Amino acid sequence: MLAVPAKTLRAGATLSPDFMARNSIRDQLSAFIQSRGGYFPIFDFVRGALSLAKQDEAYSNWLKGGGANAAMVSVDRRYLQEHVLKLTEEAGLMTKSWNVMKSPLELLRVASELTENATRLGEFKRVLGDRTDKASIQEAAYASREATVDFARMGSKMRAVNMIAAFSNAQIQGMDRIIREFAEHPVGASAKVAASITLPSVLLWYANHDAPR
Numbered sequence: 001m002l003a004v005p006a007k008t009l010r011a012g013a014t015l016s017p018d019f020m021a022r023n024s025i026r027d028q029l030s031a032f033i034q035s036r037g038g039y040f041p042i043f044d045f046v047r048g049a050l051s052l053a054k055q056d057e058a059y060s061n062w063l064k065g066g067g068a069n070a071a072m073v074s075v076d077r078r079y080l081q082e083h084v085l086k087l088t089e090e091a092g093l094m095t096k097s098w099n100v101m102k103s104p105l106e107l108l109r110v111a112s113e114l115t116e117n118a119t120r121l122g123e124f125k126r127v128l129g130d131r132t133d134k135a136s137i138q139e140a141a142y143a144s145r146e147a148t149v150d151f152a153r154m155g156s157k158m159r160a161v162n163m164i165a166a167f168s169n170a171q172i173q174g175m176d177r178i179i180r181e182f183a184e185h186p187v188g189a190s191a192k193v194a195a196s197i198t199l200p201s202v203l204l205w206y207a208n209h210d211a212p213r
Contacts (some may be wrong), residue, residue, distance in 0.1 A: 002163070002164045003163040003164060005164075005166075006162075006163060006164050006165060006166040007133070007166075009166040010072070010166045011105070011109075013101075013167075014072050015105065015109060015112055017108075019039075019112075020111065021059030022113050023112075023115065023116070026135065027116065027119045028041035028042060028045060028119065028146045029055070029146065029196050029197065030093055030148045030149070030177075030198055031044075031122070031123055031143075031145070031147040031148055032192060032195055033149070033176065033179070033189060033192040033196065034146065034181050034189075035123055035126070035143075035144070035145055035147055035176075036123075036143040036147075037073040037126035037127035037129075037140075037143060038120075038125060038126060039122065039123050039126055039147060040126075043122075044119075044123065044125070045118050045119050045122050046118075046122075046124055047121075047122050047125055048119060048120065048121030048122030048125065049114070049121075049185075051121050051125065052117060052118055052121055053112055058121065058124065058125050058128070058181055059076075059134075059189075061124075061128070061137045061140075062120075062121055062124045062140075062141055062144065064137065064141075065137040065138045065140060065141025065143075066113040066138065066141045066142070067120060067121070067124055067140075067141035067144040067145060068117070069152055070116075070120065070144075070145040070149075070150045070151060070152050070153075070164075071116040071117060071151060072111070072112070072116065072151045072170065073111045079088070082104070083181035095124075097171065101109045102208075106202075113163050116148070118193075119147065119148060120144040120145065120147055121150065122159075123140075123143060123144045123147035124140045124141060124143070124144035125140075126145070127138035127139065127140040127143040146177070148177075149170065149173050149174050149177055150173065151169065151173065153169075153171055153173055154169045154173070158172070159175075176196075176203050
């Protein structure tokens with residue numbers, strides 16, 4: 001019973017279109033800074049989105065390697081076990097009505113997953129390259145989860161806390177991921193942050209600091 005409010009809050013926050021738009025931009029910066037394969041923002045996002053749409057070999061290898069189920073909305077559902085807009089002909093009137101009512105929410109959930117997973121799949125393709133062996137696929141799939149924030153990365157105690165405190169694990173994992181990146185690659189991470197966040201911020205300040213509004 002205590003998990004219901006947290007699930008509702010997560011759904012309301014993460015399935016709103018404005019959140020999806022902001023999250024996509026944030027993911028591009030995160031993947032650029034934390035990439036293991038030299039993620040190129042927007043370009044690799046489009047490559048990943050095309051693979052998701054076509055469900056090609058790269059998408060299949062990404063699934064087999066364990067790259068899926070790392071998105072925020074995946075926390076509240078089992079990946080690949082629900083079918084959007086699937087209305088069974090054998091179902092009764094009440095079942096059909098319920099399916100129709102829940103379809104718009106599922107549509108938003110899928111849209112949110114697609115925007116997150118397009119970035120991850122773009123990183124997967126970048127890291128994997130032309131390799132096809134099992135170890136390389138698993139390595140690239142792990143890198144794709146680490147490119148942004150792996151929301152499924154939690155222990156048993158944190159899983160219990162996350163059921164009732166909507167974004168507790170997301171906050172911890174986000175901070176943990178960037179700390180690990182700076183610890184492992186201090187020079188590279190600093191250079192990427194300076195180029196993608198600090199420099200644009202300084203230029204925006206310079207362009208706007210005299211504006212009264």
